[in-house]
Amino acid sequence: MTYSLIDERLKQGKTIILDGGIGGELQKVGAKMDKGLWCGRCSLDSPDKLLKVHNNYINAGADVITTNTYASTPISMKKYGYENLIEECNLKSVEIAKEAADGKNVAVAGSVSTYGYFLKDGVENMLPSFNDHLKILSNSGVDLIILEAMSSQYDIVETLLKCSKKINIPIWLSISCVFDRNKEIYLGYDDDVKNDKPQIYENFKDTLHKIKKIHSGPILVAHSNMSVTEEAIKILKDNYKKTIGAYPNRGYFEKPEWKFSDNIQPKDYLNKAKSWKNNGAQIIGGCCGIGLEEIKAISILKN
Numbered sequence: 001m002t003y004s005l006i007d008e009r010l011k012q013g014k015t016i017i018l019d020g021g022i023g024g025e026l027q028k029v030g031a032k033m034d035k036g037l038w039c040g041r042c043s044l045d046s047p048d049k050l051l052k053v054h055n056n057y058i059n060a061g062a063d064v065i066t067t068n069t070y071a072s073t074p075i076s077m078k079k080y081g082y083e084n085l086i087e088e089c090n091l092k093s094v095e096i097a098k099e100a101a102d103g104k105n106v107a108v109a110g111s112v113s114t115y116g117y118f119l120k121d122g123v124e125n126m127l128p129s130f131n132d133h134l135k136i137l138s139n140s141g142v143d144l145i146i147l148e149a150m151s152s153q154y155d156i157v158e159t160l161l162k163c164s165k166k167i168n169i170p171i172w173l174s175i176s177c178v179f180d181r182n183k184e185i186y187l188g189y190d191d192d193v194k195n196d197k198p199q200i201y202e203n204f205k206d207t208l209h210k211i212k213k214i215h216s217g218p219i220l221v222a223h224s225n226m227s228v229t230e231e232a233i234k235i236l237k238d239n240y241k242k243t244i245g246a247y248p249n250r251g252y253f254e255k256p257e258w259k260f261s262d263n264i265q266p267k268d269y270l271n272k273a274k275s276w277k278n279n280g281a282q283i284i285g286g287c288c289g290i291g292l293e294e295i296k297a298i299s300i301l302k303n
């Protein structure tokens with residue numbers, strides 16, 4: 001499908017349902033995770049399982065499904081010895097997602113993430129990788145690009161956004177957030193089990209004022225815990241007058257697998273999603289640890 005249907009529904013004030021985590025669902029159906037590339041190689045190694053995961057999300061009510069390209073960034077593929085598979089792996093991911101969405105009112109979002117990018121390596125070294133990833137995915141027939149700036153400092157987010165300016169399809173931006181000691185919202189993450197202190201970067205509100213000078217598409221709070229998401233959505237609503245959304249996570253990363261924790265029931269997830277919706281979130285889904293049952297539960301919000 002084209003993006004116009006999604007855009008139209010957003011303009012009408014409706015809610016768009018995004019899929020949940022891909023890696024976690026691939027784990028559940030028995031796909032093998034790669035030490036370095038996590039679920040990135042599944043597109044090549046377990047294409048049938050990936051197709052099943054996408055189909056399951058569509059049947060659960062997702063309006064937008066995300067390509068399994070979060071971990072197959074050119075920079076991480078080079079790092080883990082898969083340099084010769086960058087294009088093949090990413091294009092295969094798109095092909096599978098498009099096969100699942102074919103003939104349905106479902107859009108395919110190409111995930112361009114910050115997986116494997118570190119500020120200490122220098123922003124200038126990120127540019128070729130971001131550009132390559134954006135080029136491969138935007139030319140592959142996806143309906144939109146979702147920039148998944150997880151666990152990233154502002155300079156990385158800014159670099160990614162600037163690279164995306166060359167792309168002619170809709171761009172969504174997602175950011176992960178944490179609380180600091182004073183319960184203020186910062187860019188950062190806290191899902192590394194070996195590190196009990198959250199990584200805290202820039203103040204979220206201050207960052208938003210910088211971001212909105214270079215980005216006008218939807219902004220989503222993603223890969224953040226539920227309570228952080230609740231507060232971050234309020235800040236987003238007050239400081240960004242365009243489309244906003246949320247897709248939080250649950251659990252933590254213990255490479256190469258995502259560990260599911262704190263047993264939240266689908267109905268509880270729906271209640272939380274209702275609250276994000278009441279605070280202005282129009283695009284709602286799930287990230288790592290949020291799966292089919294939760295997406296199915298929240299799919300009633302689109303009506």
Ligand SMILES: [Zn+2]
Nearest residue numbers: 223249287288
């Ligand atoms: Zn996640």
